Amino acid sequence: MEGSFTSKNYQRFSTSPMDQKFLSPKLFTPESFAPYGTVVQPQENGPMVVANGGTAKKYLGVSESENNYKKSSTPSSKATWNFFSTKPSVFPADEESPAFQIRVLERHPYTTQTFIPLCRDAQESSYLVAVAPDAPDGLPDWDRVETFVAKGCQGVTYAASVWHAPMVTIGKETMLVAFNFENGVDDDDCQVQAAPSPLDVYVKRD
Numbered sequence: 001m002e003g004s005f006t007s008k009n010y011q012r013f014s015t016s017p018m019d020q021k022f023l024s025p026k027l028f029t030p031e032s033f034a035p036y037g038t039v040v041q042p043q044e045n046g047p048m049v050v051a052n053g054g055t056a057k058k059y060l061g062v063s064e065s066e067n068n069y070k071k072s073s074t075p076s077s078k079a080t081w082n083f084f085s086t087k088p089s090v091f092p093a094d095e096e097s098p099a100f101q102i103r104v105l106e107r108h109p110y111t112t113q114t115f116i117p118l119c120r121d122a123q124e125s126s127y128l129v130a131v132a133p134d135a136p137d138g139l140p141d142w143d144r145v146e147t148f149v150a151k152g153c154q155g156v157t158y159a160a161s162v163w164h165a166p167m168v169t170i171g172k173e174t175m176l177v178a179f180n181f182e183n184g185v186d187d188d189d190c191q192v193q194a195a196p197s198p199l200d201v202y203v204k205r206d
């Protein structure tokens with residue numbers, strides 16, 4: 001999809017959405033995302049202490065980081081912080097126009113990966129999260145892809161080896177900090193699978 005567009009002149013991928021599979025993102029909640037990882041946000045009734053000289057509420061243990069590289073052929077690994085400055089891939093459209101097509105999923109077999117958005121409004125739909133369980137052969141189960149829309153106040157931690165879409169940001173250029181472990185061996189750090197056919201995702205306006 002080249003150039004900027006609005007939902008009015010958005011290129012349609014089909015004559016009618018009903019004659020093809022499309023994904024309608026769910027609310028991004030700890031419960032709905034639990035099979036795939038963690039929504040990084042203060043947990044309702046989660047442990048919290050007053051800190052920073054009484055000026056801050058410190059919500060404890062809001063995510064996990066896992067390093068399983070000791071099981072890989074190159075066990076030495078390092079904790080890695082990266083900064084993503086992402087151009088928007090999705091512009092909220094109406095339900096008649098697919099806003100995004102999932103063409104690949106990736107996974108990090110030996111590590112969790114966390115993304116924390118910066119400079120987005122707290123309740124603004126900021127990025128699309130797309131995940132899939134393993135099929136029996138260990139590749140993505142393309143018939144069970146699930147999508148969620150994350151707000152500017154929510155981070156995401158993909159559990160180790162969970163199939164997920166590369167970062168897909170909504171509406172405007174978005175900065176995110178990412179944390180994971182790496183050992184520098186491409187196939188250990190990131191495995192990518194192309195979808196048999198692109199999956200349309202409809203992202204409604206806020």
Ligand SMILES: NC(=O)N[C@@H](O)C(=O)O
Pocket residue numbers: 106113166167190
């Ligand atoms: N494709 C891509 O950039 N994936 C990121 O999650 C990464 O840096 O691994």
